[in-house]
Amino acid sequence: MHGTLPQTAEPERRAPITFARLPLTLRLALRELRGGLAGFAVFLACIALGVAAIAGVASISRSLSDGLGREGRRILGADLSYSLINREASQTERAALDAEGRVDVIATLRAMALAGEKGAALVELKAVDQRYPAAGEVITEPQVPLENLLAERDGVFGAVSDPALLTRLDLKVGDRITLAGRPFTIRASLLSEPDRIANGIGFGPRLIISRAALRSTGLIQPGSLNRWSYRLQVPGSSDADLIAMAERIAKAAPDAGWEMRSRANADPRFAKSIERFTQFLTLVGLTALIVGGVGVANAVHAFVERKRSSIATLKSVGAPGSQVVTLYLTQVMLIAGFGTAIGLAIGASLPFMLDALFRNDLPLPLNPTLAPGELALATAYGLITALAFAITPLGRAHDIPVSGLFRDTVDPSGQQVRLRYRLVLAGALAALIGLALFTAFDRRVALIFITAAGIAFGLLRLVGFGLMAGARRLPRPKRAAPRMALANLHRPGALTPAIVLSLGLGVTLLVTLSLIDANVRRTLTSTLPAHAPNLFFLDIPAAEADAFHTFLGQAAPGGKIERVPMMRGRIVALNGVPVDKIKPPEDAAWVLDGDRGITYAEDMPEGSTLVAGTWWSAEEARTPLVSFDAELGRSLGLVVGSSVTVNVLGRNLTARIANLRKVEWRSLGINFVMVFSPGTFRGAPHSDLATLTLSGAGDPKAENAILRDVARSFPSVTSVRVKDALETVSDLVGKLVLAIRGASGIAVIASLFVLAGAIAAGHRARLYDAVVLKVLGASRGRLLAAYSLEYGALGLVTALFGLLAGTLAGWVIVTKVMRLEFTLDLTGALAAAGLAVIFAVILGLAGTWRILGQKPAPYLRQF
Structure with missing residues (x-):
């Protein structure tokens, strides 16, 4: 049988999206990338490192901010908190709070804990009620309900102590201490308290007692320094409900002068500190990225060198210059995208790694999360930086003829990059500057950084070209190695500009950090104790002030005693404008944030110098006048004749500025931002503040004996040893410096990558030189000697520039930003510069060692 098979219709297929359908430029770029990323290791490392730094800092900051927001009620201990200084709420104020929900009361103050012959120590005392904590958990050892630990047994109240106090006074759980002559039994050690962050930085270990126990000590007296926090618990309330409650409370008690916080902004000062520190670390990360941009430029330059034959081929078959640049720019940006993705992955994972490794040790609530906005910002930084530093070396290939591409190694074209590519460069730089300014917490700091970075780049370029010009004009040495080294500094395609820049x-960064670190630590540990008081005494009852003065005179013969009245108050208005409507500069905002110590005096305090106005006479002192710190006054727009309104003990008092004075704060003597005339607070309850400066350098044993005797004879007086306070501040500064060093280390690592990339970029030229010289009879030792001299000269000149520029930057930061006295300590700076020279020589020789071992024949055929 003959027949045909039935014909079946072939099913209709949707045409797949094939590689061939991609645009030609992208297709060619992807095809070339099939060969791998050889030669782009430094490129990828520089981009990934900078993006990882920015993304990591931003992600951790967002996680901290989210943690603060999520744990706001636990951190604050309430939904709303109202704090008063030196007094409890009046009946009217308390009624306004009680009308909105349940109110818990916490009192905090400083006191002296006495442990018999073992000595005395300053403690941060916290008195709580039976419902504490309303949110979170207090963890103790042993873990017993807090109410039981603090209860009165056989006439003795209990206390929970920070382990640091037990160590300091050689105590253990079950031992007794006294507060203002009242015995307390330490029934547990404190491991964690949920609202510790909201309490700020303390100068002593925490000691928790009950409010009933605090009442029994007699420490709460008119004028004593204490803070009363009224914590409003409103379960189920929304943020809008809290805003409405706050408005009603403000209307019911308009002159209370209290500080209000909500769970949505549990610690605005801490949140602001996070933002400031985040900005600084972000700028450091941006520094790493910009430094890495130099590595990008070097890598792209080397890439163009490797692609000369391909570029020549494309041009010889009719490809226009713009298409060639677009092709390789596409390829470079694809690689930059890959490096950016690596950096994003590292940066985004940092909060999760931090939480997994240190969850139980972190003092702050961390809510690890992906931050799309911050990651997008890091992506923009990475890609724009790659574009900015890649466009110029790529743009050079546009107008170079085919023949010029082959002789560019020995006779580089001096033709300028086309205007279109310079405009792209300008646009990319403008975008980087715009991003840095737009996202900055303090735009002034960001602008200073941008200006400094631009100046540094410009100066380093001048140093590089100046070194080449100088080497070109120097007489040629007679010996071969020095002559070759000198020629290498200025020959066509020399590495001088790239190495000097990287x-x-x-x-410069290493020297700057070294000088800042040295000056901060010197200020905290060396200079201050030489002219600062040894001991501060707070909460001296006015009725006992003369007796206390006499006691100190007998306890420390020859010591210098200073004593002034002291109160606490908050600035609530300047020139009649409420402070919540004033936007002060960042360096002066602190004086309007929270309460300040204030005093009154007939005579100008020591350590002050009048800048404007005159000090009040005895007759003028009867009227409300104030002397204001001159520098802060200028920042706040205050002049002689301006008015300042402060809330003290629940009353608003307005005084006219009689003068502005410069204050020497570094002496740590008694001085205040505001000193009022005696008539301003006549009759107001207050305590005294005193300082004691021992003769000579001071004896720690004598200080401890005075502390113990004061705690026994004047139990309500709080004593602070300046050395302990400085150690607390030094420890905090040390942690900040460590974080800064870690972040800045990324920038330093980036500069090392760039240096390696610069040497790699000159590989082809060095290979050409080595082959020709070896054919002419040059030995490996002679070539190594020449390269050693070359890299040594580059390292020496660069180190000298880094010393000068880093010293200038360190001086500006220490004196203008930190407002500290600057001392030139080049110990660490010289070590950093010396290591830089050695590293430059070693890395340069390591990069050329393999070249010197190559046989000439294969390369002569290529050249």
């Missing part, structure tokens, strides 16, 4: 940035 190494110079790293040395």
Whole structure:
């Protein structure tokens, strides 16, 4: 049988999206990338490192902010908190709070804990009620309900102590201490309290007692320094409900002068500190990215060198220059995208890694989360930086003829990059500057950083070209190695500009950090104790002030005693404008944030110098006048004749500025931002503040004996040893410096990558030189000697520039930003500069060692 098979219709297929359908430029770029990323290791490392730094800092900051927001009620201990200084709420104020929900009361103050012959120690005392904590959990050892630990047994109240107090006074759980002559039994050690962050930085270990126990001590007296916090618990309330409650409370008690916080902004000062520190670390990350941009430029330059034959081929078959640049720019940006993705992955994972490794040790609530906005910002930084530093070396290939591409190694074209590519560069730089300014917490700091970075780049370029010009004009040495080294500094395609730029940035950063670190630590540990008081005494009852003065005179013969009245108050208005409507500069905002110590005096305090106005006479002192710190006054727009309104003990008092004075704060003597005339607070309850400066350098044993005797004879007086306070501040500064060093280390690592990339970028030229010289009879030792001299000269000049620029930057930061006295301590700076020279020589020789071992024949055929 003959027949045909039935024909079946072939099913209709949807045409797949094939590689061939991609645009030609993208297709060619992807095809070339099939060969791998050889030669782009430094490129990827520089981009990934900078993006990881920015993304990591931003992600951790967002996680901290989210943690503060999520744990706001636990941190604050309430939905709303109202704090008063030196007094309890009046009946009217308390009624306004009680009308909105349940109110818990916490009192905090400083006191002296006495442990018999073992000595005395300053403690941060916290008195709580039976319902504490309303949110979170107090963890103790042993873990017993807090109410039981603090209860009165056989006439003795209990206390929960920070382990640091037990260590300091050689105590253990079950031992007794006295507060203002009242015995307390330490029934547990404190491991964690949920609202510790909201309490701020303390200068002593925490000691928790009950409010009933605090009442029994007699520490709460008119004028004593204490803070009363009224914590409003409103379960189920929304943020809008809290806003409405706050408005009703403000209307019911308009002159209370209290500080209000809500769970949505549990610690605004801490949140602001996070933002400031985040900005600084972000700028450091941006520094790493910009430094890495130099590595990008070097890598792209080397890439163009490797692609000369491909570029020549494309041009010889009719490809226009713009298409060639677009092709390789596409390829470079694809690689930059890959490096950015690596950096984003590292940066985004940092909060999760931090939480997994240190969850139980972190003092702050961390809510690890992906932050799309912050990651998008890091992506923009990475890609724009890659574009900015890649466009110029790529743009050079546009107008170079085919023949020029082959002789560019020995005779580089001096033709300028086309205007279109310079405009792209300008646009990319403008975008980087715009991003840095737009996202900055303090735009002034960001602008200073941008200006400093631009100046540094410009100066380093001048140093590089100046070194080449100087080497070109120097007489040629007679010996071969020095002559070759000198020629290498200025020959066509010399590495001089790239190495000076990359190494110079790293040395400058290292020197700057070294000088800042040295000056901060010197200020905290060396200079201050030489002219600062040894002991401060707070809460001296006015009725006992003369007796206390006499006691100190007998306890420390020859010591210098200063004593002034002291109160606490909050600035509530300037020139009649409420402070919540004033936007002060960042360096002066602190004086309007929270309460300040204030005093009154007939005569100008020591350590002050009048800048404007005159000090009040005896007759003028009867009227409300104030002397204001001159620098802060200028920042706040205050002049002689301006008015300042402060809330003290629940009353608003307005005084006219009689004068502005410069205050020497570094002496740590008694001085205040505001000193009022005696008539301003005549009859107001207050306590005294006193300082004692021992003769000579001071004896720790004598200080401890005075502390113990004061705690026994004047139990309500709080004593602070300046050394302990400085150690607390020094420890905090040390942690900040460590974080800064870690972040800045990323920038230094980036500069090392760039240095390696610069040497790699000159590989082809060095290979050409080595082959020709070896054919002419040069030995490996002679070539190594020449390269050693070359890299040594580059390292020496760059180190000198880094020393000068880093010293200038350190001086500006220490004196203008930190407002500290600057001392030139080049110990660490010289070590950093010396290591830079050694590293430049070693890395340069390591990069050329393999070249010197190559046989000439295969390369002569290529050249």
